[in-house]
Amino acid sequence: MERKAFLKTLGAGAAFALTFSCLHGCSDKGGGEEPLVPEIPEGGFIIDLNATTSANLQNNGGFIFVKSKSTFTQNDVIVVRNLEGNLVAASKYCSHEGNPNVEFLSEDGGIYRCDVHGSRFSQDGTPLNSITTNPLKIYNTELLADNKLRIFE
Ligand code: FES
Incomplete structure (x- = not known):
């Protein structure tokens, strides 16, 4: 499934939550x-x-x-x-x-x-x-x- 289609199935709220959480905590500097x-x-x-x-x-x-x-x-x-x-x-x-x-x-x-x-x-x-x-x-x-x-x- 394409990323866009996947996000569509989750709905806007879930997509925002995934995106927002990575703005504040996700990094490739973990190791x-x-x-x-x-x-x-x-x-x-x-x-x-x-x-x-x-x-x-x-x-x-x-x-x-x-x-x-x-x-x-x-x-x-x-x-x-x-x-x-x-x-x-x-x-x-x-x-x-x-x-x-x-x-x-x-x-x-x-x-x-x-x-x-x-x-x-x-x-x-x-x-x-x-x-x-x-x-x-x-x-x-x-x-x-x-x-x-x-x-x-
Ligand atoms: S926990 Fe990310 S800079 Fe300290």
Whole structure:
């Protein structure tokens, strides 16, 4: 059956629903392409956990956004105190279509989520739904003296 004839049998409402849902969620970037990843400086970068800008990291489940390079205009890394109290970090740029909308949710043991199309990722970056097969970029963290945190590859 021709596509046009097929859509006619579904009716206008169903055709619109099929078309509209793909405008917002369908993409060929679900796999095979390299995910967008912030390039952080070699050796990483350091944030001050005593700074007022780090206050959200005092509580489990809290997170902040930071710039990996001072020359960037936009924050590109999310730093999280997960539900176990560990400090972890990931790209703020979603591995689906690269939107800077990754956040941390205190559900299912703590996950990353992008609200643009609904991608969800485990804390090791593994995709948790079918929006994308690209893993979210995860960074290493190291607690240093004087309550500083190093974030590195
Ligand atoms: S850009 Fe599509 S889910 Fe994040």
